[in-house]
Amino acid sequence: MTTLLVDGQLLTVRPVRAEDTAALITMHRGLSEQTVYQRFLAGRPELAHEQADRFTHVDGTHRVALVAEDPDGHLVAVVRYDRQPPDYLEAEVAIVVTDRFQHHGLGTELVRMLIARAGAAGVETFLADVLTTNAAMHRTFADAGLKAWTSSYGAGVSHLVMPLRPADVRRPA
Numbered sequence: 001m002t003t004l005l006v007d008g009q010l011l012t013v014r015p016v017r018a019e020d021t022a023a024l025i026t027m028h029r030g031l032s033e034q035t036v037y038q039r040f041l042a043g044r045p046e047l048a049h050e051q052a053d054r055f056t057h058v059d060g061t062h063r064v065a066l067v068a069e070d071p072d073g074h075l076v077a078v079v080r081y082d083r084q085p086p087d088y089l090e091a092e093v094a095i096v097v098t099d100r101f102q103h104h105g106l107g108t109e110l111v112r113m114l115i116a117r118a119g120a121a122g123v124e125t126f127l128a129d130v131l132t133t134n135a136a137m138h139r140t141f142a143d144a145g146l147k148a149w150t151s152s153y154g155a156g157v158s159h160l161v162m163p164l165r166p167a168d169v170r171r172p173a
């Protein structure tokens, strides 16, 4: 558990818990349409209970998620990775920071924390599908120290390949 001072608010960063499902649904309801679209690459005004449940039930090994919580117990950000079979060396990464807390360095800090956990757990590469126009996400990954190789696919979506230790990982052909 870590505490962070973000825009004058003391936030607690901790692993997600199974009992966070309702808080995650509430957090999602408060997101702007743009933030939801950037996170899910689709409109999604409500987070279905089953999906929220899946997000909050992690195993801490292949699926890891950290949440940032305000002093009242409201979730204000989530960052996660899901390792990919067959060898689990690559992990899909995703993050959302609630609109109120964007632009204060929280996203960069959370990605850095996730990198530390992933690196220690043997993950070699982060993967992410990000709108090509999502400058904030591209900069956040860069600020956290990641260098991305991009292979675009689909309309306006970049598939980012980000080695955690660039020297150890060969660039894909």
Ligand SMILES: CC(C)(COP(=O)(O)OP(=O)(O)OC[C@H]1O[C@@H](n2cnc3c(N)ncnc32)[C@H](O)[C@@H]1OP(=O)(O)O)[C@@H](O)C(=O)NCCC(=O)NCCS
Binding pocket: 034, 035, 036, 038, 039, 040, 093, 094, 095, 096, 097, 098, 101, 102, 103, 104, 105, 106, 107, 108, 109, 128, 129, 130, 134, 135, 136, 137, 139, 140, 143
């Ligand atoms: C992308 C996101 C996680 C960034 O989190 P954040 O806490 O706002 O980011 P930070 O404050 O750490 O800023 C990181 C960098 O992005 C830049 N940035 C932040 N918001 C920006 C915006 N709207 N436009 C352009 N740059 C932006 C910051 O200036 C900073 O760059 P700098 O160091 O050059 O100044 C957040 O905006 C978010 O949740 N967006 C919606 C969800 C999403 O896009 N998810 C990506 C798909 S997984």
